[in-house]
Amino acid sequence: MKYVDEFRAPELIAKAGEEIRRLADPARHYRIMEVCGGHTHAIYRFGLKDLLPSNVELIHGPGCPVCVLPMGRIDDGLSLTAKPDFIFAAFGDMMRVPGTHGSPLEYKARGMDVRIVYSPSDALKLARLNPDKHVMFFAIGFETTAPSTALTILRAKLEGLHNFSVFCNHVTIIPAIRAILDSPDMRLDGFVGPGHVSTVIGCRPYEWIAKDEGKPVVVSGFEPLDILQSIVMLLRQLRDGVATVENQYKRVVPWDGNRAALRAMAEVFELRSYFEWRGLGFISQSALKIRSVYAEWDAEQRFVVPGVRVTDPKAAQCGEVLKGVLKPSQCKLFGRECTPETPVGALMVSSEGSCAAQYNYQHHRPVSIANAVAL
Amino acid sequence: MCLAIPGKIVELDATSANQAVVDVVGVRRKVDLGLLQDESIQPGDWVLIHVGFAMSKISEADAAEQMRILAILGESEAAMQEVRGYGLEDEKHLNRQQGSGP
Numbered sequence: 001m002k003y004v005d006e007f008r009a010p011e012l013i014a015k016a017g018e019e020i021r022r023l024a025d026p027a028r029h030y031r032i033m034e035v036c037g038g039h040t041h042a043i044y045r046f047g048l049k050d051l052l053p054s055n056v057e058l059i060h061g062p063g064c065p066v067c068v069l070p071m072g073r074i075d076d077g078l079s080l081t082a083k084p085d086f087i088f089a090a091f092g093d094m095m096r097v098p099g100t101h102g103s104p105l106e107y108k109a110r111g112m113d114v115r116i117v118y119s120p121s122d123a124l125k126l127a128r129l130n131p132d133k134h135v136m137f138f139a140i141g142f143e144t145t146a147p148s149t150a151l152t153i154l155r156a157k158l159e160g161l162h163n164f165s166v167f168c169n170h171v172t173i174i175p176a177i178r179a180i181l182d183s184p185d186m187r188l189d190g191f192v193g194p195g196h197v198s199t200v201i202g203c204r205p206y207e208w209i210a211k212d213e214g215k216p217v218v219v220s221g222f223e224p225l226d227i228l229q230s231i232v233m234l235l236r237q238l239r240d241g242v243a244t245v246e247n248q249y250k251r252v253v254p255w256d257g258n259r260a261a262l263r264a265m266a267e268v269f270e271l272r273s274y275f276e277w278r279g280l281g282f283i284s285q286s287a288l289k290i291r292s293v294y295a296e297w298d299a300e301q302r303f304v305v306p307g308v309r310v311t312d313p314k315a316a317q318c319g320e321v322l323k324g325v326l327k328p329s330q331c332k333l334f335g336r337e338c339t340p341e342t343p344v345g346a347l348m349v350s351s352e353g354s355c356a357a358q359y360n361y362q363h364h365r366p367v368s369i370a371n372a373v374a375l
Numbered sequence: 376m377c378l379a380i381p382g383k384i385v386e387l388d389a390t391s392a393n394q395a396v397v398d399v400v401g402v403r404r405k406v407d408l409g410l411l412q413d414e415s416i417q418p419g420d421w422v423l424i425h426v427g428f429a430m431s432k433i434s435e436a437d438a439a440e441q442m443r444i445l446a447i448l449g450e451s452e453a454a455m456q457e458v459r460g461y462g463l464e465d466e467k468h469l470n471r472q473q474g475s476g477p
Contacts, residue, residue, distance in 0.1 A: 041448060041449060042444075045447070045448050045449070046447075091419045091426070092453075092457075116460070117460070118426065118427060118456075118458075118460035118461055119407075119426045119427025119428070119460075119461055119462075120426065120427070121407055121427050121428075122427065122461065122462065123462070125462070141426075144425055145425065145426055146411070147410055147428070147430075148407070148425070148426050148427065148428040151409045151410065152405065152427065189472075196379050196423075196425065196430070199430055199431050200430070222444055222448075223440065223444050239388065242376070251433065251434065251437050252423065252431055253431055254431075258410060258411075258413075258430065258431065259413055260409070260411065260412045260413045261410045261430070262412050264409070264410070351450075
């Protein structure tokens with residue numbers, strides 16, 4: 001509860017906490033998955049678990065794009081840096097993610113031309129500034145980010161800029177949720193739906209989860225009060241034995257999403273028949289590739305990419321953590337070999353990864369104490 | 376990755392329908408409006424920005440709240456760094472790195 005005084009409307013938060021305790025049937029154990037890594041970060045930062053009764057458990061979902069990217073994709077992307085006059089551009093989040101032969105930052109230290117960009121359009125600008133070089137943007141992200149990449153490719157085409165390409169790792173959230181629901185070792189009662197992904201895709205794509213799987217979904221904002229209200233809404237549905245999709249984040253998320261963004265994505269991308277997710281394995285139709293009309297701006301169609309496959313280090317239990325079967329602190333490497341400074345698994349790299357979130361906010365204490373207080 | 380940064384539209388680009396200058400806590404940068412082409416965006420409007428693209432129109436109150444949440448999450452620094460990075464305003468810095476530049 002130590003972060004409560006920093007919240008907006010602490011009295012409302014206390015009320016939401018009371019309402020959650022009132023709604024939670026002591027005879028039941030609730031497992032609610034927050035899909036989005038941003039929510040995971042907020043939950044740890046605000047110590048929200050302290051406000052929940054012990055029978056309301058939050059399971060951290062796959063919504064951290066850095067975390068679910070298999071190492072082989074990083075190796076593939078970085079292999080191209082050996083080309084002459086080649087610039088590898090990526091978001092800052094990618095820079096410390098380990099590949100087999102090092103992270104992008106380590107490649108940079110070895111003299112490869114690796115740049116941080118904050119926007120795909122800045123990678124395009126780099127291409128304009130360096131006409132004698134090739135600039136490849138290593139794109140990651142869910143539907144929040146994919147439309148920006150799509151628009152950037154459309155702009156490159158419009159400008160006739162040919163020294164630019166995208167190494168596309170964009171993934172889609174719905175197939176990942178389906179894979180988790182299909183996983184035999186998972187039992188979930190409902191979902192806190194992602195906020196910013198839903199700004200783009202809207203709320204309709206979640207309807208099957210309610211209709212076919214009988215699990216409620218509440219699309220949620222990122223404030224403590226938003227997340228707690230979403231849990232209240234989920235528990236009300238579970239109490240009433242109904243399952244629908246509700247939108248708690250109406251102030252930002254339109255029910256139908258952002259049509260302009262969806263149009264740009266549909267124009268540039270098509271679904272890959274399958275894609276590998278770290279921890280979840282191969283999931284069919286779960287990622288985007290660049291349509292052949294835009295092949296010139298697709299690094300994978302334009303260059304020879306080795307197609308590296310790397311199995312995760314055996315000792316690291318990223319997959320189990322990613323599926324919510326294990327809590328981060330239950331992994332054998334957590335806080336020992338694997339820390340945010342020296343990450344073994346990707347969940348430790350990004351602040352949105354559940355391992356880094358738990359480590360940063362709960363694990364400054366010795367392991368035994370942290371394990372003792374783990375909820 | 377999921378950073379959504381609130382900014383106020385200061386000026387629409389007369390030469391490009393897709394560009395606007397936004398103000399994020401005093402820092403002014405160009406952002407892309409291409410994802411909001413179905414909406415009418417005017418100076419004074421508040422938007423949420425993700426990786427250099429305005430992705431939704433929001434109210435001023437929600438913008439203030441979003442900035443607060445970034446601060447409490449310890450991400451306002453990263454957000455401002457991101458905003459300052461937009462448009463490679465610091466182009467010289469970017470082109471100064473080893474193995475690059477004309």
